Amino acid sequence: MTAERARSFAAGVGVYAATRPGYPDDAVRWAVPEGAHTVLDLAAGTGKLTASLVGLVPHVLAVEPTDEMRAELQRTLPGVPATAGTAEATGLPDVSVDAVTVGQAWHWFDQAAASAELARVLRPGGQLTVLWNIRDESEPWVAEFSRIVHRGDDLADHFDSPVLSDDFGPLEAAEFRWVQRIPTAALRPLAASRSFLLTMPPDEREARLAEIDELVATHPDLAGDAADQPYVVRAYRAFRR
Numbered sequence: 001m002t003a004e005r006a007r008s009f010a011a012g013v014g015v016y017a018a019t020r021p022g023y024p025d026d027a028v029r030w031a032v033p034e035g036a037h038t039v040l041d042l043a044a045g046t047g048k049l050t051a052s053l054v055g056l057v058p059h060v061l062a063v064e065p066t067d068e069m070r071a072e073l074q075r076t077l078p079g080v081p082a083t084a085g086t087a088e089a090t091g092l093p094d095v096s097v098d099a100v101t102v103g104q105a106w107h108w109f110d111q112a113a114a115s116a117e118l119a120r121v122l123r124p125g126g127q128l129t130v131l132w133n134i135r136d137e138s139e140p141w142v143a144e145f146s147r148i149v150h151r152g153d154d155l156a157d158h159f160d161s162p163v164l165s166d167d168f169g170p171l172e173a174a175e176f177r178w179v180q181r182i183p184t185a186a187l188r189p190l191a192a193s194r195s196f197l198l199t200m201p202p203d204e205r206e207a208r209l210a211e212i213d214e215l216v217a218t219h220p221d222l223a224g225d226a227a228d229q230p231y232v233v234r235a236y237r238a239f240r241r
């Protein structure tokens, strides 16, 4: 089931690219060590985090296993070498990158295998950063949106600190708060881009999306054409010994 969910993004590439949030600059800077030359964006998806890395570092590489996601990244970021690979087997040479970033994906990985693989490709002193964009549910309409989308979801994204091998030094944690202005019309496709909905029978998915339509039609904070959606980026980093 986890593997099916991890692959499900292929069905939602267009909505994913259009509705999922990017990353705030302060979080991206925290993810890149001073003087880094080559950074791997792992599980790069459609390139939301990759796009922020371009311009900060001279060489950005992307590894992404899902062909449809990678094709979208190659379309929007043609200058970034993007290859098929996984966290457990990136296909990159030993000791070849200064940093690795993982946006919104560590929870899909086999942690022990990924940690060993990233210890292999990182230079000594290189940085691994794992980030999640989390909707800030202290905002009432955001809490209601999440309740509708994730009701009954045993595999809802979890944001526990990653467990890394002894090849890495101690974990540091940080949080970055930011707000995305989102058209209220995008809330339905945003819900539809979640892997839980992508893998549901179509009639159940439609019923959930009808609940989202109802939320958008009735919640006073969603009365305008757009709303402020607050996010917290939770980030963890550790350095290769």
Ligand SMILES: C[S@@+](CC[C@H](N)C(=O)[O-])C[C@H]1O[C@@H](n2cnc3c(N)ncnc32)[C@H](O)[C@@H]1O
Pocket (backbone or CB within 6 Å): 006, 007, 009, 020, 042, 043, 044, 045, 046, 047, 048, 049, 064, 065, 066, 069, 085, 086, 087, 088, 102, 103, 104, 105, 108, 109, 110
């Ligand atoms: C929620 S998306 C995040 C994409 C992008 N990093 C972002 O922040 O928008 C999760 C991505 O993880 C990828 N993925 C799932 N399992 C993976 C694995 N074992 N190794 C590498 N990538 C994986 C999926 O194909 C998908 O593109």
